[in-house]
Amino acid sequence: MVTIKDIANRMGLHFTTVSKALRDHPDISNETKEKIAAVAEEMDYHPDSVAKSFKNRKSRTIGVIVPLIGNDFFASVISGIEEVIYDAGYTLMICQSNENVDREALHVSTMVSNQVAGVLIAVSKETTAADHLNILQRRDIKLVFFDRFLEHVNASRVVVDDYKGAFTLVDHLVKTGHKKIAHFSGSKGLTVSKSRLHGYVDALKKHDIPIDDELIIYGGFRESYGVGSFQQLMSKNIKPDAIFCVNDVVAVGAYQAIKSHGFHIPRDIAVAGFGNNTISSYLDPPLTTVKQSPHLIGKNAAQIIIKEIEQKNSEPKEKILDTELFIRQSTQMAMSKT
Amino acid sequence: MVTIKDIANRMGLHFTTVSKALRDHPDISNETKEKIAAVAEEMDYHPDSVAKSFKNRKSRTIGVIVPLIGNDFFASVISGIEEVIYDAGYTLMICQSNENVDREALHVSTMVSNQVAGVLIAVSKETTAADHLNILQRRDIKLVFFDRFLEHVNASRVVVDDYKGAFTLVDHLVKTGHKKIAHFSGSKGLTVSKSRLHGYVDALKKHDIPIDDELIIYGGFRESYGVGSFQQLMSKNIKPDAIFCVNDVVAVGAYQAIKSHGFHIPRDIAVAGFGNNTISSYLDPPLTTVKQSPHLIGKNAAQIIIKEIEQKNSEPKEKILDTELFIRQSTQMAMSKT
DNA sequence: ATGAAAGCGCTAACAT
DNA sequence: ATGTTAGCGCTTTCAT
Numbered sequence: 228m229v230t231i232k233d234i235a236n237r238m239g240l241h242f243t244t245v246s247k248a249l250r251d252h253p254d255i256s257n258e259t260k261e262k263i264a265a266v267a268e269e270m271d272y273h274p275d276s277v278a279k280s281f282k283n284r285k286s287r288t289i290g291v292i293v294p295l296i297g298n299d300f301f302a303s304v305i306s307g308i309e310e311v312i313y314d315a316g317y318t319l320m321i322c323q324s325n326e327n328v329d330r331e332a333l334h335v336s337t338m339v340s341n342q343v344a345g346v347l348i349a350v351s352k353e354t355t356a357a358d359h360l361n362i363l364q365r366r367d368i369k370l371v372f373f374d375r376f377l378e379h380v381n382a383s384r385v386v387v388d389d390y391k392g393a394f395t396l397v398d399h400l401v402k403t404g405h406k407k408i409a410h411f412s413g414s415k416g417l418t419v420s421k422s423r424l425h426g427y428v429d430a431l432k433k434h435d436i437p438i439d440d441e442l443i444i445y446g447g448f449r450e451s452y453g454v455g456s457f458q459q460l461m462s463k464n465i466k467p468d469a470i471f472c473v474n475d476v477v478a479v480g481a482y483q484a485i486k487s488h489g490f491h492i493p494r495d496i497a498v499a500g501f502g503n504n505t506i507s508s509y510l511d512p513p514l515t516t517v518k519q520s521p522h523l524i525g526k527n528a529a530q531i532i533i534k535e536i537e538q539k540n541s542e543p544k545e546k547i548l549d550t551e552l553f554i555r556q557s558t559q560m561a562m563s564k565t
Numbered sequence: 566m567v568t569i570k571d572i573a574n575r576m577g578l579h580f581t582t583v584s585k586a587l588r589d590h591p592d593i594s595n596e597t598k599e600k601i602a603a604v605a606e607e608m609d610y611h612p613d614s615v616a617k618s619f620k621n622r623k624s625r626t627i628g629v630i631v632p633l634i635g636n637d638f639f640a641s642v643i644s645g646i647e648e649v650i651y652d653a654g655y656t657l658m659i660c661q662s663n664e665n666v667d668r669e670a671l672h673v674s675t676m677v678s679n680q681v682a683g684v685l686i687a688v689s690k691e692t693t694a695a696d697h698l699n700i701l702q703r704r705d706i707k708l709v710f711f712d713r714f715l716e717h718v719n720a721s722r723v724v725v726d727d728y729k730g731a732f733t734l735v736d737h738l739v740k741t742g743h744k745k746i747a748h749f750s751g752s753k754g755l756t757v758s759k760s761r762l763h764g765y766v767d768a769l770k771k772h773d774i775p776i777d778d779e780l781i782i783y784g785g786f787r788e789s790y791g792v793g794s795f796q797q798l799m800s801k802n803i804k805p806d807a808i809f810c811v812n813d814v815v816a817v818g819a820y821q822a823i824k825s826h827g828f829h830i831p832r833d834i835a836v837a838g839f840g841n842n843t844i845s846s847y848l849d850p851p852l853t854t855v856k857q858s859p860h861l862i863g864k865n866a867a868q869i870i871i872k873e874i875e876q877k878n879s880e881p882k883e884k885i886l887d888t889e890l891f892i893r894q895s896t897q898m899a900m901s902k903t
Numbered sequence: 904a905t906g907a908a909a910g911c912g913c914t915a916a917c918a919t
Numbered sequence: 920a921t922g923t924t925a926g927c928g929c930t931t932t933c934a935t
Contacts, residue, residue: 299637
């Protein structure tokens with residue numbers, strides 16, 4: 228293993244001179260710098276990042292905590308993060324919380340121990356308090372939320388405009404003639420759920436449609452909740468003419484339940500999702516949904532945290548990314564491509 | 566920031582005593598160990614992982630390099646890796662090569678700089694030589710391949726039984742009456758492609774069906790290759806009665822091309838994929854495919870590398886995971902669920 | 904412009 | 920059973 232001392236010995240210089248030269252310190256003459264760079268190259272010198280992190284008390288690693296890496300959405304976010312991070316010369320440390328606060332806290336602690344320069348996080352479903360995140364602020368480790376955040380924490384965040392996305396979608400449903408629109412909402416505490424519900428409510432209000440609490444079913448983000456929520460409606464003898472599901476996966480569950488009850492989509496019941504997952508265009512019928520750009524969320528979050536790491540005293544900012552409505556056959560009866 | 570020295574000072578002990586106690590060294594009495602543990606807890610001591618890595622010249626971080634994090638398959642693999650790694654007290658450093666060898670090499674170099682204990686890699690499409698991986702072996706950093714590997718490198722690997730999966734699938738196609746079976750193969754150099762092709766060839770041979778080179782089209786792993794490959798067949802006026810695509814994504818492309826040429830799946834042309842991606846059961850018609858277990862691949866790869874890191878002189882091993890044939894409507898005409 | 908010395912937190916080899 | 924010392928590779932401060 229080649230160190231700066233080896234280079235220095237070979238050249239008859241002191242190792243601090245080499246250190247300075249390699250970091251382009253003004254003390255060193257250009258001539259010397261060039262010579263040192265050449266020898267370093269020739270000797271196949273690789274700086275020891277760990278030693279650097281140790282000395283500087285800060286690494287060029289950025290931590291990412293997501294509920295689940297395997298999830299379509301988060302996988303794309305991570306991919307976006309990686310691109311930006313990599314170009315800026317950082318590396319990623321990735322953990323999944325499995326929607327568990329304790330595990331999330333442990334990950335934060337590991338990241339602190341590893342002197343990460345910053346942490347990007349989409350909090351777990353269970354996370355309501357920020358106690359385990361405070362340590363980051365105390366140690367001057369930058370914190371940026373993406374997608375799922377804690378409202379009362381003073382940190383930057385990148386989110387999609389869930390409210391507007393939901394509003395636009397439900398507005399579309401009403402405009403295409405639907406009057407009894409149910410909403411299968413996600414986990415009650417999360418801001419995403421709240422914002423989408425809020426958009427749903429406001430869109431109905433705009434059209435003077437009264438809000439019927441029985442049409443709003445809380446649940447979670449998995450397929451089974453789509454099935455369960457629909458069965459709940461059925462058991463109460465409620466048949467909506469449209470359902471806005473909190474995400475595409477829940478919509479898939481709803482599809483199954485609706486079909487197994489012998490209803491036709493969209494003739495009897497229209498269905499819409501949120502997320503524009505890969506599956507949504509392959510469903511039968513293709514699902515109307517709201518496109519988020521997870522990759523873009525990742526890129527934005529990464530850009531923000533790098534900026535915050537590299538420049539002093541930046542103010543926390545909120546980046547709200549636009550969504551896009553994708554109208555497919557699950558909400559329109561009229562035409563069909565094929 | 567609390568260090569072992571702070572604990573030692575507080576207790577009137579020497580800091581090395583604290584160091585030993587915290588690492589459960591036999592030198593220290595149980596009584597002292599307990600007292601030290603209690604004080605450490607009380608003072609909210611967090612060991613400095615970076616300092617440890619620096620001193621030990623080895624971290625508890627494991628690097629993972631995949632072509633693309635956002636990919637369904639790799640995202641699940643990573644998720645599986647993370648689970649095992651986490652339970653063993655390691656953390657993950659994740660990078661994507663974007664199917665680019667140079668970028669892959671840079672990632673390896675970064676990981677070496679970061680003193681990772683091991684590297685898990687699925688090589689890029691372009692990767693044919695192992696020059697950039699040799700440095701790992703020289704530095705005694707464990708290397709384990711998963712899914713995509715280099716045959717001539719002496720390192721453990723975890724792969725799915727592509728040969729058997731493909732063989733079983735094509736055997737099924739023949740048994741269900743197909744005679745002119747095309748194969749849309751992946752990137753020519755990769756072992757996955759070769760193995761699946763090999764399974765295809767052997768299955769045909771078993772049934773005394775001659776191999777027709779014109780029915781084998783090389784390409785890649787994306788949707789567009791499915792479209793392109795089918796058009797290539799059409800332009801040569803070749804109409805197969807079944808197509809075995811190297812993966813599900815290519816099958817999606819094939820679906821589009823087949824449908825746009827006015828053919829019916831499976832009546833005119835049966836289609837089968839490989840991978841059992843989420844989309845495959847939602848396609849119209851649902852796609853017959855071979856299930857791999859990416860999550861299991863990840864878990865196995867992680868277990869192997871941890872074992873190799875923690876015990877000396879382990880022999881490289883090859884773990885071949887079984888596949889499972891999922892027969893759906895894209896290859897059967899007779900019945901239909903709905 | 905270059906060199907010397909100190910020290911980051913921790914571990915290991917060697918005292919006591 | 921506990922303490923002492925040295926040093927990992929690097930950066931920073933202070934000479935020369």
